[in-house]
Amino acid sequence: MSNRKIPEGTISRLFIYLREVTSIVNMNIRTVSSAELGDRTNLSDAQVRKDLGYFGQFGVSGSGYDTQELKAALEKILGKGKTWNVAVVGVGHLGSALLAYSGFKEHGLNLVAAFDSESKKIGKNVGGATIQPIEEMPKAIRDKKVSIGIITVPAESAQEVADRLISSGVECILNFAPASLNVPENIKIKDVDLSRELETLSYFLVNKK
């Protein structure tokens, strides 16, 4: 049951279910069916059941899912409430904007270190961390137990930064640089590429019938 490989899409949808079931709990509704959950999320009832099925049996035939139980189960599966130490590399426009983003803390990401190669930025304070030179990365990342590295440097230096982050011990990288990075199997890398999202829209408009 839980040893099958779980599709990436399932994980992503789990967050959607959690969002929805949280809102349902807040309406003091005790129970919800897969059909209802599907309606609210624009997904099919079968999809909902199948996704949840990867993680166990939460439902009750005839009445559906206990909303509070489901919420708790999803939170557990998705690691809600846990916190992680993160380090940002590259404190330019994008880096600073990210550090100001409140969603960071809300999702358990705790900024403990920031690095930049520009010497005039060193020593400044951003989002509670003091900007350090890149050379201090290995020590700082070990000392502060950083598990997530965020790359917001230009594409040219992104690979080098990724290599350093990994050799310093981070397990997970969030890459905002528009570059295809090479990382070992055991490292999770997540590319966030707003440019590509924008360009996809452009493609759609050009090629729509």
Next chain:
Amino acid sequence: MSNRKIPEGTISRLFIYLREVTSIVNMNIRTVSSAELGDRTNLSDAQVRKDLGYFGQFGVSGSGYDTQELKAALEKILGKGKTWNVAVVGVGHLGSALLAYSGFKEHGLNLVAAFDSESKKIGKNVGGATIQPIEEMPKAIRDKKVSIGIITVPAESAQEVADRLISSGVECILNFAPASLNVPENIKIKDVDLSRELETLSYFLVNKK
């Protein structure tokens, strides 16, 4: 050939190929093989060939792809250089940050209108557009020929805003609100959900072996 349905993933990868081939052209390299392109993008050679194959035959057996030709072809397919008029609804933190993002203009997105429901924001200028009340949306969107609407309002009002945008005539929506929106078949909607990206990392860290 080009009447087959093209996978979403293919489109997304095309941008990656374009990025790479652009960098190769800048290095004055005249030709590139699917294997090389695959290496640079962490994709398989077969994937590269199949993706390109959806749009025609660009390669030459024995030597590969002419980099300049491929670049030009990808730019044409992806609508590079075209520009689109966009309107932003919701000029809070996120909206303002987006408007400051330089990538917007670079990707041919031209802000021509901004709306907000808060009366004290009306009349202010952001990124070259004057903030208008939501009521003026239909007229403004028609007059200014807006084809892309960007939603950066709270989740609660996102659906309502989407409905209004669509009935006013936009063809494409970029949704930054963490909500599952319902839109007609012929409207392209793209969800950008940074929260979910962050949460996915958390899932990975909790569930890694």
Next chain:
DNA sequence: CTTATTTTGTGAAAAATGGTACAAAGTTTG
């Protein structure tokens, strides 16, 4: 110019994902 090598383009196989449908289990009704 013939042989060896490279590399494309694409059918066909395989893998991944999503949808259908139904037995089994629970709930409600009279």
Next chain:
DNA sequence: CAAACTTTGTACCATTTTTCACAAAATAAG
């Protein structure tokens, strides 16, 4: 408590996407 109804969980089927593998085309070498 029996019959009608609801809803889950999953085995099976369909579709989509990726990978394999190889003939055909181009190039390079001898």
